[in-house]
Amino acid sequence: MSDRLDDLERRIDELRAGVRKAMRARDGATARVLRAELRSAERAWDALVSGEQARPAGGAKEEPPRLVTVREQVHQGLGLLGAAAQPRLVVAVSEAFFGGTIRSNQLTSLRRDEERSFRSSPHGRPYYLCAALTDRLSPARGLLTLSTWPLERRVVGPLSPRVDFLTCAIAVAEQELRNEAGNERGARLLVRMARNIPGATDGTLGTQDPGRVVEAARAELRVHADRDTRDRAELAERAAAQLGDAARLFGAATLSTIKKENAK
Template identity: 75%
Template structure:
């Protein structure tokens, strides 16, 4: 428990310093992103403190202490916390793994299934009413990329998915995970296992032995490959971002444009419901 609190306190200090630097540079977009991450980290700290100090006497409350403390950090906040650390769009299974490995998370993959749809409904009801939204990465058709979650405060380019983007995003995420593991004096076993799994998919990231991965080696290997792909991927994302800015409204820029198949499915569903009502009315 104390190790996790120490790690969160260091992250909070780092985020606060980042907010101050962004404000001095008048970089309001970065400041907003860092402030949202700071609030999430502070809630995680509160959750751990509450869990550690909760009354352990059975029967004194209506529900167990762990259940009460877990609610202090919502599913939405836990997902944002993990994505903010990764810095790139990610699949639900990676978000869950990062939350568990670094933030004492309670996420399960099924909880993320409808999250993006809930965020879209919230945005449509009250646009920009929240400091951030959990939204979609966008494909070259400007439609939502299947299963990929992103954060609305990221630059649009970061949420685009070009031909090389899946590999670039994986390398970016692996670098972030390695950096976090390297900062921890005693990394959690879950974090070491996650880094080991990711490093196996990066040439040169693992040694001949079967010991724990070296975070510095993973960072270097990922950086070497990133330098090969980054230029082309940056250009592809910039082109897609320009298309999104010119062709999409606010909702679609965050959650993607409906594809032709989606529209056809909706029309077919409408026809089925209308036909059913007509049939009943003709009897």
């Protein structure tokens, strides 16, 4: 329950700040949308705190509103992709396949919030949104992972960015294959990803065949997989031996980070 309350309170604070910003900019339309979302979040918070379900006039129970937090939306997106990913890709996947409403700027402080939560109450949550780890075992800039993944999947060697991109492209293509009714946003995302995979496109600018994308991405993966697997295994072994629990999730402090902390 405390995990859910933390997420809701953070979201309420974000929405209140957004409303104030929209009002200052005299953007009435945005302010109305954010206020409606704020009311929904506050109702969800009230329902969670009270532990009660609202009863309409007829007496039947009404389920409290279900607000999918930014944190949960990022978790959904990463869960589908199955590999370290940049925030903009997570946002696109969430929007395309889960009806997500994340804005990229909301992810800026999310990883820091996750680290603070872990350090204040280690392993208090079922999962954490954390950083990929570089060959220096420091946090990789702009790459999100899930704490529930094994270390081998959360570290990045020289070939890992390409391997992870191909893994994500396969996941998106396979999701498109499962969507028999079609998904315009998912299709557009797949087109963008396919352009960066040799043999994945038919030379047109339109919708790409998901099966073709999967085949082309897997073919390239076979070229890189063995080397990348060895590199990651070595990095994961170093991380397990040298880092504590928090650093395994969020990375070891670099010299520049220490200097910034000391300057505060």
